[in-house]
Amino acid sequence: LESGSVRKATRMLNALHPAEIAHVLQSLPPRQRKIVWQMVDHAAEGEVLLYLNDDVRDEILRGMDATEILAAAEGLDVDDLADLVQDLPAKVTSEVLSSLDEQRRERLETALSYPEDSAGGLMNPDVVTVRPEVTLDVVLRYLRRRKDGLPELTDNLIVVSRQGRYLGVLYLTDLLTSDPDDSVAEVMTLDVQPIPADAKARDVANRFEQLDLITAPVIDPDGRVLGRITVDDVMDVIREEADHQFLGHAGLSEGEDMFAPVLLSARRRAVWLGINLMTAFLAAWVIGLFEATIEKVVALAVLMPVVASMGGIAGTQTLTLAIRGIALGQLSAKNIRWLVSKEMAVAALNGLLWALVVASIAWLWFGNSSIALIIATAITLNVLAATLAGALLPLVLDRFGIDPALAGGVILTTVTDVVGFLSFLGLATLFLL
Amino acid sequence: LESGSVRKATRMLNALHPAEIAHVLQSLPPRQRKIVWQMVDHAAEGEVLLYLNDDVRDEILRGMDATEILAAAEGLDVDDLADLVQDLPAKVTSEVLSSLDEQRRERLETALSYPEDSAGGLMNPDVVTVRPEVTLDVVLRYLRRRKDGLPELTDNLIVVSRQGRYLGVLYLTDLLTSDPDDSVAEVMTLDVQPIPADAKARDVANRFEQLDLITAPVIDPDGRVLGRITVDDVMDVIREEADHQFLGHAGLSEGEDMFAPVLLSARRRAVWLGINLMTAFLAAWVIGLFEATIEKVVALAVLMPVVASMGGIAGTQTLTLAIRGIALGQLSAKNIRWLVSKEMAVAALNGLLWALVVASIAWLWFGNSSIALIIATAITLNVLAATLAGALLPLVLDRFGIDPALAGGVILTTVTDVVGFLSFLGLATLFLL
Known part of the structure; x- marks a missing residue:
């Protein structure tokens, strides 16, 4: 410029x-x-x-x-x-x-x-309400006399009783295409469920998405209309939820500014790196328990990242699916058992398949059938443990009020590192030395 | 049941x-x-x-x-x-x-x-169009004569010329609150930009979100109205984009069924595990180059996952930010340089900070100041390399038509594993033996 x-x-x-x-x-x-x-x-x-x-x-x-x-x-x-x-x-x-x-x-x-x-x-408190007993003609004349038009994103007028209680909505499209002599009560739509003011934003968003709503009335516990929610604010909720899930797995917050000042960004990221460092040192400590074994069989040091990584990938897939299932309201304590057994079956199949592949490569590489057998066992165990953790963590964390999108990945990595290194190096110590 | x-x-x-x-x-x-x-x-x-x-x-x-x-x-x-x-x-x-x-x-x-x-x-081809020269009263009478009402989610009528070219929109709210003797031309809104039929769904979604649209007209290259897009379909696009980003980082597709049959799931997941296994074996191969070094200094095997992990975390944060920036249209070749320099500054600060922490712990643990110095250098290098890769990968992959949400993570892991193990074990081989 x-x-x-x-x-x-x-x-x-x-x-x-x-x-x-x-x-x-x-x-x-x-x-x-x-x-x-x-x-x-x-x-x-x-x-x-x-x-x-x-x-x-x-x-x-x-x-x-x-x-x-x-x-x-x-x-x-x-x-x-x-x-x-x-x-x-x-x-x-x-x-x-x-x-x-x-x-x-x-x-x-x-x-x-x-x-x-x-x-x-x-919600927005700017609502236009009408009474059920008046005719559409009266409504039309009333609207024409309003000086400042209708609030933005108005697709219906809210029909209320004398006490301000919610009765139904009158869509503008119906107002325009019906006989002006009809009463509001005859033309209004009854099947728009009003939303209680204390409903969660996430549930509101799911309802808007499912029912293709533009606006929805909000009521207090007595059924009195407090305001209305419009689809533009709901889109923001969906975007924020999605950002939260996606950015959360990297420890970033959904309001994150891509161009934030360096010091601010550095401070925030440092926290996440520090948390993950603890995980990494826990893994290092586990490896440290087996220093003597590694000294004798260096091939173990070469192959151990493969064991941890396979568990990490399999577990992340299940974790991701479960986090999304909860966010969409498709996964709950009621059907978690089904998900766990399905995911465990998938894990068993893939664990065995890739354990075989890895074992063959390890055998060709190091010419040692014991190492091949041990890595196959360790991978299968780790993939199973990772999948179980991935499926259960989100619901368990949610129960304890911890955000799975944020904490799930770190805990899962801890599990896959510890189980992976422990099983691989532990089995090697038992059977190789 | x-x-x-x-x-x-x-x-x-x-x-x-x-x-x-x-x-x-x-x-x-x-x-x-x-x-x-x-x-x-x-x-x-x-x-x-x-x-x-x-x-x-x-x-x-x-x-x-x-x-x-x-x-x-x-x-x-x-x-x-x-x-x-x-x-x-x-x-x-x-x-x-x-x-x-x-x-x-x-x-x-x-x-x-x-x-x-x-x-x-x-788009949906069901549009209701009106001509600019007629009066609102004529429009009102025309609507009342329509037998099957108005299409769902109609918030405006599209104003077209005799040739069917887009001129503007007449909001139902304006139709209801204006003088019936006014002409459509006097009351219609001109600043709703029609969307070309070949616009990308993602751009359409961003526009709906930014401008709080309910519906928008779609035109062909000659400006003729072909149909309209409604906000419910746009919400689906936003949800799918978000699912794609979130599920993509775990190699899952956005249409993924949580309760898909075991064999189908297993087959799909196997592909992702296989791709990641190649990455893991590449890392193992790098480690294998230094077998002799590890045999002499087993502490290296204990500490090497820490180096890879710190790079992975730092890189993932930058990658996630860049992927989202591209999706929202906030990041492009024009401002990537700024993002890279900012992220590199953040990486330098955090790389050095955590390198110091890790070095201190390594020194206390193994009582070897050379190892401490080497791991500090390796972590700093790896965090910088990971950040550079994280910032540049999405734009580069996008340029080549590869989906960053899917491939970004795998490639990043390859970079952080290879650079991490290579720098740590390489430096150790040079200076410890």
Whole structure:
């Protein structure tokens, strides 16, 4: 960006959708990011912040003072504001709260009272409700008189009782294609199940995906309508879940900024390397128990990574399948036994097959049939142990409130290293010396 | 399921949404799955098939004859039919085609002419179009006269010229809240960019996510409207992409059935184990080069997995970040240099830090300062090499048309094993003997 063309670049930038501006910011290294952020229209700042991932947003918020943040927050929807406010320092949050009119403050406080990963945390309180006894014609006239149109992503109006209890939804498409003299009650759809405010975000996402929903009403325990969830926020949940699974196996967090400052990245990664180092040293300690054996039969040192690696691969496959099964709600304590027995059968077949292959190669290489027999046994044992661990770990960790996407891989590696080295070197010590 | 309650179970099952029935089927082992499938209403079979993942769907289709498949396919939307037909044997496909009326056959053939992972493959030809010069009142009356309502997930009508060229969209919400005497041209939205039919599914998904779209029009190179893409199909793309990334690192395919038959699973997994075995044997071969060294200093055999493991972890973190960056369109040849230098800086810091830690432990353990120095050097080198490979591999593989989510991990492991063992044992041979 040469200085002469700054004005042109600014104009181009601000012609973009806030989401696209956010995308540009996320694709830039920190220094350029700061320059480009300065070029963003003040009126668009709030929207752009919403589309940034957590790390980048935090970085930018840290560079803004309270007045700037207040200005950016102005004009945002309450549910978006709730997302933003959760990342702000407490002092700024209370300033934002006191800058709002009473209705918006109340709504924001309601939104903040639910955890971010619940239906209540996802919902938007801006709903348009209608009563069942009025005619469609009345609804049509009412809509035409609304000054500010309908909220974004409105595909239906929520039908409520006099007490504000959920009754059903009136799809705009049905409103448009039915006889205006019909009543709302005659045309409304009854089979859209409202979502309780305390439902988990993951379950909400699965329901949206299964039923192809655009929006869904959220209710309190008394059946009163609190707001609605829209598909754009659900897509974010799906993306975050997926990122969490994929990045989690490498010990990265889902808000990870690809262009985070070096020191921040280094500090975060260091933790993961340290945890894995403990695993590696545990494996080294196991090998150390058999120093005398290795000294006599060096071939063991050559072949031992093969034993650990085969277990690791087989176990990772089962672990990955189980983690995904739980996330999609397809795997639970009810059918885990079936998965375990199926995976163990697969492991037995593949363990034996590859044990034979490895044994043959080892025999050809070192001309020692005992080593061949020992490595075959060790691989079979390790593949079986790894598979059992891979299948059971996710459910067990989940039960104890530990995140399998994060911890599963490390624990599995520990199992496959320890069982692999222990069985291979242990058997060798027993039968070779 | 006791035999007495079969009728009750059947009733309960068929009260569910087809997507929920599919979910039940996917959570069941093969034998029970077959029984439950028999209980599904014939009229719902087509819909249920659509919601199943590839493996389970194939399994069930294999159990059906052509007449049954034809019956199930009846009444499906053309775009759904296109998804289904792609999994059928050619003979059944042509039977399905000839069973359709001319209009549907033509539409199906159009849909099949685009690759499954393009905008054309995702689109649904069922669009409602309006002309810009008519008034909203005319549109409202036209809609009310439509016998079969509007297609599912309709949030706008597409405004086209006399030649069928895309002009803009008329949101139903605007139609409902504007003056009926206004013309479509006055009320329509111009800033929804139509999607070319040959756009990649991944790019379509990113656009839907960024712009919070519900539907988007698809056009041919002349700007003529071919159909529209709906958010439910986009969510499937996002889910499949995510599954592909997450399952790919374990060598599993995204359509993987958790409860696939043992022999099928075993055969598929065997391939992945075999590929990884080659990597493991390459590592063993490298170690084998230094048998004489290990025989003299057994501590090397004890410590060598630590060197390989630290490289593996550091490299996997960078690889994971780069794969995700490419998928989200945030990483390209343009900014890869920045990522590489940032990741190398992180690697240098963490490599040195943990090299020091490992060296200290090795020194305390074996009381040999040369080994400590050698392992520190080897770890630093391996972490740097692994990081470089992790950052560059995804773009390079992508360039050659190889899938980084699948091949990246295997190649990275090869690099970290070879560099790790070679540097550690090589340095030891040079300086210890």
